[in-house]
Amino acid sequence: MSHEKRTLEFYVLAAFFTLFVLYLYGPLSAVFILSFQGPDGGLTFPLNGVSVHWFFNLFEQQAVGDFGASFKRSFTLGLMVMIVNVVVSLLAGLAFRRKFRGSTALFYLTVASLVVPSIIISLGIGVVFQQFGLKPAWYSSAFGAHLTWTLPFGVLIMFAVFNRFSPAYEEAARDLGANSWQTFAHVVLPMIAPSLIGVGLFGFTLSYDEFARTLMTSGTYNTLPLEIYGMTTNVTTPVLYALGTVTTLFSFSIILLALAIILVLRRRQAKVV
Amino acid sequence: MTAIITEDHTQIEAAGMPGLIARIGRTAATLASYLQAGPLTLILGFFFLLPILMIAVVSFWDYDFAGLYPDFLTMNYTDTLGSWVTWKTYLNTLKYTVMVWGLTLLIGFWVAYFLAFHIRTTTMQMVLFLVCTVPFLTSNIIRMISWIPVLGRNGLVNTTLIEMGIIPSPIEWLLYSDFAVVLAMVHLNTLFMVTPIFNTLMRIDRSLIEAARDAGANGWQILWNVIIPLAKPGIAIGTIFVVTLVMADFSTVQVMSGGQSASVALMMKNQMSLLQYPAAAANAVVLLIVVLSMVSAILRVVDIRKEL
Numbered sequence: 001m002s003h004e005k006r007t008l009e010f011y012v013l014a015a016f017f018t019l020f021v022l023y024l025y026g027p028l029s030a031v032f033i034l035s036f037q038g039p040d041g042g043l044t045f046p047l048n049g050v051s052v053h054w055f056f057n058l059f060e061q062q063a064v065g066d067f068g069a070s071f072k073r074s075f076t077l078g079l080m081v082m083i084v085n086v087v088v089s090l091l092a093g094l095a096f097r098r099k100f101r102g103s104t105a106l107f108y109l110t111v112a113s114l115v116v117p118s119i120i121i122s123l124g125i126g127v128v129f130q131q132f133g134l135k136p137a138w139y140s141s142a143f144g145a146h147l148t149w150t151l152p153f154g155v156l157i158m159f160a161v162f163n164r165f166s167p168a169y170e171e172a173a174r175d176l177g178a179n180s181w182q183t184f185a186h187v188v189l190p191m192i193a194p195s196l197i198g199v200g201l202f203g204f205t206l207s208y209d210e211f212a213r214t215l216m217t218s219g220t221y222n223t224l225p226l227e228i229y230g231m232t233t234n235v236t237t238p239v240l241y242a243l244g245t246v247t248t249l250f251s252f253s254i255i256l257l258a259l260a261i262i263l264v265l266r267r268r269q270a271k272v273v
Numbered sequence: 274m275t276a277i278i279t280e281d282h283t284q285i286e287a288a289g290m291p292g293l294i295a296r297i298g299r300t301a302a303t304l305a306s307y308l309q310a311g312p313l314t315l316i317l318g319f320f321f322l323l324p325i326l327m328i329a330v331v332s333f334w335d336y337d338f339a340g341l342y343p344d345f346l347t348m349n350y351t352d353t354l355g356s357w358v359t360w361k362t363y364l365n366t367l368k369y370t371v372m373v374w375g376l377t378l379l380i381g382f383w384v385a386y387f388l389a390f391h392i393r394t395t396t397m398q399m400v401l402f403l404v405c406t407v408p409f410l411t412s413n414i415i416r417m418i419s420w421i422p423v424l425g426r427n428g429l430v431n432t433t434l435i436e437m438g439i440i441p442s443p444i445e446w447l448l449y450s451d452f453a454v455v456l457a458m459v460h461l462n463t464l465f466m467v468t469p470i471f472n473t474l475m476r477i478d479r480s481l482i483e484a485a486r487d488a489g490a491n492g493w494q495i496l497w498n499v500i501i502p503l504a505k506p507g508i509a510i511g512t513i514f515v516v517t518l519v520m521a522d523f524s525t526v527q528v529m530s531g532g533q534s535a536s537v538a539l540m541m542k543n544q545m546s547l548l549q550y551p552a553a554a555a556n557a558v559v560l561l562i563v564v565l566s567m568v569s570a571i572l573r574v575v576d577i578r579k580e581l
Binding site: 009010013014016017020021023024025026027028030031034043044045084087088089091092094095096098100102103106107109110111112113114115116117118119120121123124125126127128131144145147148151155159201205208209211212215216225228229232240241244247248251252255259 | 302303305306307308309310311312313314316317319320321322323324325327328331341380383384386387388391401403404405407408410411412413414415416417418419420421422423425427428429432460463492513517520521523524528538541542545550553554557560561564565568577578
């Protein structure tokens with residue numbers, strides 16, 4: 001197949017794919033360019049000079065509320081969700097390798113958590129906290145709300161990983177005298193490590209950007225997406241774009257970091273094998 | 274008779290020790306499964322199952338501006354189902370869902386098809402797939418806002434068209450319209466269609482396609498009779514994602530329609546901000562039933578456990 005000539009179909013689809021990529025990145029690059037708007041520039045093109053005025057403006061408290069503090073909250077929350085997501089998904093993935101009573105119910109509960117509208121979860125957790133007399137906060141109720149969204153992704157990824165995992169490696173380790181902890185730590189864990197990094201990345205980015213589930217559950221202090229959503233209605237300067245550029249670049253660097261780690265792990269594995 | 278029983282007995286005796294060990298081993302394995310599944314069960318139990326049950330309970334409660342009062346009223350349901358606005362809002366939400374589903378399926382299928390069948394090296398496939406994936410891991414709200422300088426009255430599209438002399442004055446319906454809502458929703462959700470379809474297409478045995486070609490099928494026949502039927506599970510999973518996300522959406526509708534259109538979730542959000550929790554809860558129960566029946570209808574086409 002690899003020596004066939006490129007057909008017309010290829011060129012049509014390649015053009016379509018290029019358009020799709022433009023559609024994905026075009027608006028984002030407009031925001032990126034406009035965040036360098038001059039001090040007198042507005043929300044639309046053309047650029048009225050080029051400056052980093054709006055980036056400085058971002059860190060002045062009165063301009064955008066408390067951007068720094070909400071970023072810190074979102075970042076911490078993202079890390080918390082990431083760690084719990086990796087550990088709980090891994091454990092659940094291991095559990096699902098064996099049939100146990102209730103495993104099907106738990107599996108469908110996980111899928112249900114993925115498909116139930118976010119706003120319903122947000123409302124539900126809000127009402128539960130209110131009725132039980134608990135104070136909602138980003139580190140308790142919002143933390144749980146985020147997990148109901150990230151855990152299904154993590155569990156389904158681990159489910160898929162272990163579906164393809166040959167037990168031959170573990171049997172070989174056991175035949176060579178490894179106990180079950182050694183088999184797990186030295187054989188299973190290194191092999192699934194790249195997937196675990198993926199689960200972690202999903203946990204962090206989904207939580208960092210989550211909005212609907214935080215709406216009723218964040219308590220007194222806003223997370224970054226809530227802050228940005230508030231800004232869409234009352235900020236009329238390019239500082240909004242500066243914030244968009246900063247958070248998007250931050251997301252990009254997290255993704256690149258995770259991909260780099262995955263690549264390094266794969267390389268090392270290839271060398272060993 | 275006696276002979277047989279004695280024989281059985283000795284057999285059990287002989288198997289006693291290893292049998293016991295095996296049984297202990299099995300019990301330990303089951304215990305390990307429960308311990309490993311425990312954290313997931315606890316988290317979903319407290320933050321997912323309990324809140325849903327709570328919503329179902331609260332939807333029958335009474336309320337006023339000061340608080341909620343435990344009761345058993347069907348008022349919240351009769352109010353919402355008896356209102357013409359609710360039905361109109363559901364219809365509007367369904368309209369968005371159908372349009373976004375159709376567009377994401379069309380775009381998603383061809384993007385996945387291009388990546389799976391026309392890109393020849395695995396590295397290039399992964400690179401292009403990542404190019405598609407990365408924007409979906411960034412903030413939805415930022416990606417929504419990014420349409421404003423493009424579609425606005427003085428946005429890129431309008432100024433370009435005016436400069437080229439194609440239109441005399443700015444097109445008003447580009448932003449803050451149904452068009453803008455659908456455009457942004459497709460932008461936000463296409464990846465959820467691309468990924469599962471790409472996944473199923475990659476698993477299609479290439480010799481099936483060669484066999485179809487040898488048997489005289491042309492390109493369209495191969496696509497229609499071989500590839501699409503084999504891609505059905507991926508299409509179904511992508512459909513579940515897109516349908517549930519659009520049915521639950523309120524932020525895209527609010528931002529992109531400029532407050533001119535409604536969706537079911539947006540209606541709920543407004544009730545929540547007025548602290549009318551029981552009314553919002555009744556709406557939540559209705560929406561939940563609608564979404565779950567859509568999902569279970571789609572699940573008849575595909576067994577997710579087999580597709581993972």
